[in-house]
Amino acid sequence: MPDILKGLWITVQATVYGSLVSFALGLVWALALRSRSRWVTWPVSVFVEFIRNTPLLVQLFFLFFVLPTWGLAFAPLTTGVIGLGLHYSTYTSEVYRAGIDGVPEGQWEAATALSLPRRRTWTAVILPQAFRRVVPALGNYVIAMFKDTPLLAGITVADMLFQANSISATTFDYLEPITVVGILFVVISYPTSLLLRALERRLVR
Amino acid sequence: MTGALWELFFEGLWITVQLMVYSAALAAVVAFSIGLARTSRFWIVRFLSGVYVEFFRGTSALVLMFWLFFALPLLGWQLVGIWAGTLALGLSYGAYGSEIVRGAVQSVAPAQREAAIALSFTPWQRLRKVILPQAVPEMMPPFNNLLIELLKGTALASLLSIGELTFQAKLARLSTGQSAQIYGIILVLYFAVAFVLTRIMRVLERRAKASVGRAVPKGEGWFSRKLPVEKQGPEALATGGKP
Numbered sequence: 001m002p003d004i005l006k007g008l009w010i011t012v013q014a015t016v017y018g019s020l021v022s023f024a025l026g027l028v029w030a031l032a033l034r035s036r037s038r039w040v041t042w043p044v045s046v047f048v049e050f051i052r053n054t055p056l057l058v059q060l061f062f063l064f065f066v067l068p069t070w071g072l073a074f075a076p077l078t079t080g081v082i083g084l085g086l087h088y089s090t091y092t093s094e095v096y097r098a099g100i101d102g103v104p105e106g107q108w109e110a111a112t113a114l115s116l117p118r119r120r121t122w123t124a125v126i127l128p129q130a131f132r133r134v135v136p137a138l139g140n141y142v143i144a145m146f147k148d149t150p151l152l153a154g155i156t157v158a159d160m161l162f163q164a165n166s167i168s169a170t171t172f173d174y175l176e177p178i179t180v181v182g183i184l185f186v187v188i189s190y191p192t193s194l195l196l197r198a199l200e201r202r203l204v205r
Numbered sequence: 206m207t208g209a210l211w212e213l214f215f216e217g218l219w220i221t222v223q224l225m226v227y228s229a230a231l232a233a234v235v236a237f238s239i240g241l242a243r244t245s246r247f248w249i250v251r252f253l254s255g256v257y258v259e260f261f262r263g264t265s266a267l268v269l270m271f272w273l274f275f276a277l278p279l280l281g282w283q284l285v286g287i288w289a290g291t292l293a294l295g296l297s298y299g300a301y302g303s304e305i306v307r308g309a310v311q312s313v314a315p316a317q318r319e320a321a322i323a324l325s326f327t328p329w330q331r332l333r334k335v336i337l338p339q340a341v342p343e344m345m346p347p348f349n350n351l352l353i354e355l356l357k358g359t360a361l362a363s364l365l366s367i368g369e370l371t372f373q374a375k376l377a378r379l380s381t382g383q384s385a386q387i388y389g390i391i392l393v394l395y396f397a398v399a400f401v402l403t404r405i406m407r408v409l410e411r412r413a414k415a416s417v418g419r420a421v422p423k424g425e426g427w428f429s430r431k432l433p434v435e436k437q438g439p440e441a442l443a444t445g446g447k448p
Contacts, residue, residue, distance in 0.1 A: 053399035054392045055360035058371055065384035147265040174275035186263035
């Protein structure tokens with residue numbers, strides 16, 4: 001049990017750092033996809049669709065085995081965070097897109113009427129309104145990412161599943177450690193999703 | 206890359222496709238039965254199906270798969286790898302699918318249900334002749350998303366040493382050491398399967414919508430599986446792709 005809790009800490013770290021990476025990158029993709037130049041939108045959309053349509057596990061293996069051959073040697077956890085962040089950024093970009101599309105047309109027109117520069121239109125008018133709508137949906141992806149962290153065990157990150165496996169390997173008891181891990185996931189993710197639903201009711205109206 | 210290596214990959218691809226078809230079939234059964242149970246008149250049925258959904262959505266598919274494969278034998282059942290994978294994927298993606306079914310069934314205009322009652326249809330006739338024909342076209346785009354998620358989920362089965370695509374890639378990497386090439390090829394193969402699936406689902410969506418006299422929104426791009434434009438409310442935000 002103490003080992004599993006140690007694993008939980010790693011799991012939480014991976015989730016938090018992975019979320020931060022995906023929130024930042026997702027916004028970058030979402031803004032890039034709204035660019036007027038096809039030279040920007042085309043490569044970005046191909047990249048995003050490619051990442052979205054291929055398995056996270058294979059992407060993690062790819063990063064884990066390939067980055068070192070390019071001379072980029074990271075700790076497994078860092079590789080995992082890069083992988084999770086990159087994978088989920090393609091989902092969060094879609095959330096940002098929906099959030100930006102949800103800002104009423106009149107707000108754009110008003111910004112034009114005030115002859116605000118493009119940059120200020122984004123930072124002062126559109127994004128603050130989009131963020132309010134986007135928060136609960138981003139939260140859903142944090143939960144989804146939390147549930148995907150066991151994949152990191154595949155690249156030797158000492159998360160909960162990895163710890164459960166190594167306990168099982170020494171004691172030959174598979175039932176208990178894996179059951180504990182499974183239940184810990186439900187115990188954490190269900191209350192979080194209830195919280196998000198409450199938040200959603202307050203923010204999105 | 207030699208011919209033997211490609212043979213290894215295509216063998217893996219075939220098992221991946223099998224695993225996907227089996228678990229998609231199981232997930233569809235689970236999705237419809239649980240999704241419809243959640244709209245039941247009896248609170249106990251609604252409650253129990255709700256518990257099922259929250260449990261399987263709350264836990265990780267990989268942990269469930271490990272549990273079925275490693276822990277279940279200690280209770281007396283030993284599952285073959287591919288069935289442990291199918292069961293885990295089918296049960297957990299079925300839980301996501303049931304939310305799609307429920308949402309689509311509840312989005313059918315209430316007057317349709319009332320009209321069916323007025324015509325004294327039995328509940329079964331109501332479901333089969335009025336509700337489902339209108340709900341199914343609604344379900345198609347999110348089911349498309351879910352199917353791709355399921356395809357990607359099959360990669361998890363490699364950790365149970367089922368010889369599917371990701372596992373074969375691991376073998377190939379161990380024997381040749383060309384990680385970048387091998388995992389690059391595997392990613393492209395997954396992408397190709399996802400592309401074909403998206404296209405097939407688009408055709409099915411178009412047919413389903415045409416059968417109830419509705420046009421399919423155009424301009425979704427070649428391979429993207431974006432949400433339909435008409436759904437931009439908070440509920441669209443909440444389901445933006447990944448379940």
